[in-house]
Amino acid sequence: RREVYRETLGESSSASTMERLNLLQTARNFAELPLSRRTLLGLKQGGYTKMTPIQRTAIPYALAGRDLLAAARTGSGKTLAFVVPLLERLYLEGVQTQLDGLGAIILTPTRELAYQIFAVLRTVGRFHAFSAGLLIGGSRSIDEERDRLPHMNILIATPGRLLQHLDETPYFDTDHLRFLVLDEADRILDLGFARTLDAIMHQLKTSTRSRTSPGEGRQTVLFSATQTRSVRSLAILSLQDPEYIALRDQE
Ligand code: ADP
Numbered sequence: 549r550r551e552v553y554r555e556t557l558g559e560s561s562s563a564s565t566m567e568r569l570n571l572l573q574t575a576r577n578f579a580e581l582p583l584s585r586r587t588l589l590g591l592k593q594g595g596y597t598k599m600t601p602i603q604r605t606a607i608p609y610a611l612a613g614r615d616l617l618a619a620a621r622t623g624s625g626k627t628l629a630f631v632v633p634l635l636e637r638l639y640l641e642g643v644q645t646q647l648d649g650l651g652a653i654i655l656t657p658t659r660e661l662a663y664q665i666f667a668v669l670r671t672v673g674r675f676h677a678f679s680a681g682l683l684i685g686g687s688r689s690i691d692e693e694r695d696r697l698p699h700m701n702i703l704i705a706t707p708g709r710l711l712q713h714l715d716e717t718p719y720f721d722t723d724h725l726r727f728l729v730l731d732e733a734d735r736i737l738d739l740g741f742a743r744t745l746d747a748i749m750h751q752l753k754t755s756t757r758s759r760t761s762p763g764e765g766r767q768t769v770l771f772s773a774t775q776t777r778s779v780r781s782l783a784i785l786s787l788q789d790p791e792y793i794a795l796r797d798q799e
């Protein structure tokens with residue numbers, strides 16, 4: 549399984565990679581994908597067997613290390629479409645315990661959505677040893693959040709709070725970030741966070757090692773319910789050679 553990934557990640561534009569991708573895209577159930585046993589068990593215990601259309605389409609590209617712009621309606625299952633490849637990427641890269649540092653950030657527009665994502669991550673990731681935390685403000689003080697930061701492998705954050713930490717928290721180390729998710733990007737922009745996002749992307753660009761090929765440096769996936777012009781501009785700013793996926797509204 550590791551071999552499949554490594555090769556797929558290493559030579560993204562070759563014909564054999566495309567064949568592998570096509571093969572993965574015929575999968576209907578999570579169990580048909582080349583996932584770690586830990587992730588497969590978590591999915592099974594969470595009651596997730598069959599993939600939804602956005603999961604079927606997006607997960608193979610994301611597993612192959614590609615950046616993504618994926619649009620699919622609300623309720624189509626976008627959370628698992630990024631949670632599964634995120635877990636696999638960190639696991640394969642050896643980011644596995646509290647000592648391994650920050651591997652992934654999931655940016656989402658609201659606290660409520662952050663809690664929902666956290667719940668999915670706990671279910672599907674329960675057989676992994678990752679630590680995950682929320683940076684969403686609210687009842688928790690910025691100091692409390694700051695003290696926990698060095699122990700987190702995965703952060704789920706709202707834009708304002710993430711930028712505040714990037715600006716103010718000393719030793720907030722994003723140098724080895726492997727996976728960035730922009731969830732519900734259209735709503736992030738609708739809520740007036742365009743400039744905050746720009747600032748975040750700028751900060752991450754200067755700190756995180758840039759990518760020379762898929763599977764290296766930071767992979768970024770952007771999910772949205774709608775495709776607007778501002779979502780596309782955000783994609784141009786934040787994604788590298790992305791795969792574009794747009795499902796019809798029924799899917
Ligand atoms: P979106 O982000 O696209 O609005 P969510 O990721 O929040 O959608 O998922 C919507 C609902 O569908 C959730 O209740 C989730 O548990 C359920 N769901 C997602 N994927 C699957 C699946 N593969 N099998 C069964 N239920 C799923």
Ligand code: MG
Binds near residue numbers: 627732
């Ligand atoms: Mg969602």
